[in-house]
Amino acid sequence: MRKIVLFFIIIGLTVTLTSCQNEPIQYTDDQPFVLEMKADTLKILQITDLHLTYGYDFRDQKTLKLITALSEADDYDLIVISGDLTMSPSAPRLFKQIIAHMEKLKTPWTFIFGNHENDYHTYEDFLSIIPETEYLYFKVGPMIDQGGVGNFHFTFTKDGLPFYRLYLLDSKAEAPELEDADFEYDYLSEGQVDWYRGHVENDLVDSVVFMHIPLIQYNLYDNIVGTFGEDRVYSQGMDTGFFDAMVEFGKSKALFVGHDHLNDFYFMLDGIMLAYGRATGYNGYGTLEKGGRHIEILENGTLNTYLVSESEVLS
DSSP, X not given: XXXXXXXXXXXXXXXXEEEEEOOOOOOOOOOOXXXXXXXXXEEEEEEBOOOBOSSSSHHHHHHHHHXXXXXXXXXXSEEEEEXXXXXXXXXXXXXXXXXXXXXXXXXXXXXXXXXXXXXXXXXXXXXXXXXXXXXXXXXXXXOOTTOOSOOEEEEEEETTEEEEEEEEOOOOOBOTTOTTOSSSBOOXXXXXXXXXXXXXXXXXXXXXXXXXXXXXXXXGOOSOBSOBOSXXXXXXXXXXXXXXXXXXXXXXXXXXXXXXXXXXXXXXXXXXXXXXXXXXXXXXXXXXXXXXXXEEEOTTSOEEEEEEEHHHHOO
């Protein structure tokens, strides 16, 4: 592995950027992670858009403190970071920092990449430095045509039997060169939609889905619950049929995304909840109070969700 070290001077600070030429991405098996629930109710905490920038500055340290407080506010079965963990020339170092921090919480956790991790680096730069962990559940997933990195799934069990499912997909990054796109962002490939269909059609229990960039269907918002603070929905560039597959099989009851820091609303479309998380990172843009989203599935299958803000968990 050959390293190229560059130096950036940013607001009087010297930042080291290390770019690594690593081996090609090693794709993995397509088996789900299986986690036994802690109690009768499945509890998931979504945090999103951490935008770690320096790591040792006041804002990043406050982000890490908030993550700890949010995780300790309930006994979660899983914490999901739904993209944009970092946005920095020092992203690999910050990636290692957030992994170490999450491991200290001693709660199962996972993540998907957002559109800013590879502003200065490649996926390989991140994947090559993931250490041995006890609580991180992440897979590169199978090779999917134009599928990005990190398409994988979970089965949550209760008393050893399947109770609920969770799908995570890589919505990738900007793609301004796409001539047919409605917006500037990349989108789920048809291969990713086929991957999802191949699993959900055989599911015996319901599920929720996470990705970073919202589907185009988020532009059909109506009767929203929560805040719409952006000038518009900054959605994926094209519709390749993922939402239609959700409707067709009727198994996935909700989709949770990040990306738009000033939006934290949800609404129902064709019986499916389309929801944003609450931006968590203090180095990200936006004036909404930082926080996370609590998601729970009751024993009878009912899905409830609400936001948890900084003022509720930090004194």
